Amino acid sequence: MAANLRYCFISEWLDPASGILWKYQLFYYPESKEVEMVDIKNRRHFLKRTKYEELKPSLLFLGSVVTVFSRQLKLTEYGDEFTRNRMESQSERTLAMIKPDAYKNMGKIINAICQSGFLISKLRIGKLSKEEAGEFYAVHAGKPFVDRLTDFMSSGRVVAMELVAPGAIRKWRELIGPTDSNQARAEAPGSLRAQFGTDKTFNACHGSDAPDTAAEECNFWFGPGRYPGKCDLAAGTTLCLVKPHLVADGAAGLVIDLIQESFEVTAGGLYNLDRNAAAEFLEVYKGVLPAGDFNSMVEQLTSGACIALEVADRDGADAVEPFRQLAGPLDPELGRVLRPASLRARFGLDAVRNGVHCTDLPEDGVLEVNYFFTILPTAS
Template identity: 80%
Template structure:
């Protein structure tokens, strides 16, 4: 009888109450959708082999955060050679960057990425200074197009993403198409640059060209101690949080696209929240909602990555109340009756998994935006 397929990882969990860092072996059995955890220090089972269908293969790579029964674990090492050899070939990473000329089409491009089989493991909107743009493109320093390129790249917001997929570098460059957008329209009309680019410089997106370059470019945006081009938190903006079930389904780009049809997105970032952060963020609902609903909301918000968006009115008006109308009623069933074109009507499943969170009160707009983009982003 053939042995059952099993993957093993070394994981860490920081106990928020005691501050103690625990290490576990995490075993995943994809054929039966079961997990098992062993406490490394005490050499005993922490979780016996148990059914857990929420864990997916796309989340299993070093550096990833996975949630097992409400406990967030960081995957730090492979637990054996079989896992290393099996997973590494499936989890190549590359940097994708949406340039200022295509930023208005961010939702459409993110959706194309998700529909092409990539996992977006990290995402951040930034506005590069001239110096940061020069540093990122330093390999081109001295070339005739360098000044024009760095002026362009520091002229507006960009969206940087770390993409994970088998052969991610080649796959992303194929989805991009030729560097010259005019050539792309002739040779690869379905490509990103053919659809959203203008010429060889204003060509919608950037992609790493080799593994070493990909590692350096991802570190530029997502490495420790590095935070280029932080977007300022504006007055009158509101917060939208795309919830984990929408992100996991690869539909976040569709949400962004619906928002960009009407509003500007002035900041965006993927976050993985622990229970303390989620409970603190939802504190205003504690005592207002039944305890079971509050706990379920917190559990869902910690069940996977969320995409936080700062949303601004294009004419400078306060965005909180108008955006609530686009979000729709909290109950998706009610939203489908009263506001069938709303975000919750389209992406909500129930009152807990209702697609998106939006700021409820005008006076809370800047507070909620600041919580994500000032407090959590710098934690």
């Protein structure tokens, strides 16, 4: 790799105090893992070239939100033709969907996605109405199988994801296998449809078949003002946040799989929290924890994408306390002694990067769930 190789993006940052939208040239030097920022309006350096290993090259694509020294920047344009030519082919997008029949295996499928080199740039759990399912599958209108298909797709929750990778469309279709699950078991026994599908309709997963289709399908789920399949929030549920360090490490699917062994996941989405939202959400801990610990928790929640999940007890009981037991002690080191099977003991690094956040008090369950799924802007 050339020592002077650099990529350039135009990025935006909304100043939460003034409401001013600032634009910067963001330069990334992959060989030295350095960043540099130039204030476009004032034509001067905002950040001189400096080492910043926390920025992952896989996050450098249009529409991505990256964090540079606690400042969240949205990448809106390529900064030069060299970057466009080098990066455009490396960041193809496709729409992936986990269908109702495979929803119970969501964690396993998301783990397979992460282990196959995809980046999940957007994610939302929803339950489509029959009309919304018909809109999504409008290309099949009038075909004899469409009623069965739309009945099936509106029969339970689905997981919609925008995946980013080189050759993402072809790569995802190879991972899910042939449309007919029986054919998949014969020809691609390791594929997702072979493992989790039943037939040609109940076939576990959906994947876009071409760039135009991918753009249309991603817009259906994640376009401006779009929120198909919005789930009604249930009583007695609790909130789980899969923290940014686990999402970045590709471990979210493993966490979700363990949750699904004992609980139902009834809503979910991927969020990029700004500092104001993270501080507001964690406000209950302000004054309880030392100021340094509170600030570190805010920094972690704003360091990258997190996945919010509404978690319900399978028997309809209040889920807050049982799920808190699964999450384990706040400090993973203590968890590894007292509750070695807990999520924080398995995935946590320290008291801040401890894998997951969970609701601590029964009366806060509805408040935390509503904060993410009602108060905050819709998930990515």
